[in-house]
Amino acid sequence: MVFTSVQGNSATSRLLRVPVDGSSAAVVISNVLADVNRFQYEPSVERVLVRSGSNVENLYSIAIDGSSFIPLTNFVNPAIEVVGFSTPTGVIYFADPVVDEQISFFHVDYLGQETRELSSDAEFFAGLVGTFALSQDRNAAYFIEFFRSSIIIFTSFRLRAVDLTDFSSADMAFIGNSSLIMGNEEFLRVLPNPTDPFQVFFIADDEVDEQADAYLATFRDGVFIDRFEQ
Secondary structure, eight states: OEEEEOOSOTTOBEEEEOOTTOOSOOEEOSTTOSBEEEEEEETTTTEEEEEEOSSSOOEEEEETTSSOEEESOOOOOTTOOOEEEEOSSOEEEEEOTTOSSOOEEEEEOTTSOOEEEOSOOOTTEEEEEEEEEEOTTSSEEEEEEEEEOSSTTEEEEEEEEEETTTOOEEEEEEEEEETTSOSOOEEEEEEEOTTOTTEEEEEEEOSSSSOOEEEEEEOSSOTTOOTTOO
């Protein structure tokens, strides 16, 4: 069992492991971290993803037996908020590294060797907004990107999907908007099809009529194509 414990000082929270049969005492595995804010155990790699809750937030990958403690992010600005999730292939996280109110999406392997930015690097990309979803096997991520145009009054939202095994990606749906039209065009909820990785359901107000509708989007180019094919 893995758990957090506050001992003596309420500002200090450590991560410990202990056999469920109580055959040995609990052991601290959070290394030098004094404040563990959130953690997730990933059984496929026997590691724990930890977010520090100190003045500066960062993510760490810790071996379940305590033999390995690896920083996954190295932010130094206390204004940067980091939100991470474990997946079979690595850790995905949201952050605004340059503190410009533009949240981006990243993937880093559990050994901290390679960090990829998964959200757009287009000129008018203005950050992520709204809802986020993972496929049932957590090998695919779906998120909403916000874009401004060269003409300030026009904006758009794009539902994007990324395969977390080969990092191929595609835009699945698009909603345009204009500040000249009163209304609220936006994605409200995203739900991946649990039996078909090529499809995603979403709810959106697409007509500026204050009426949300349900939609089904299917990959045209096959982001999750069988990678054993030539």
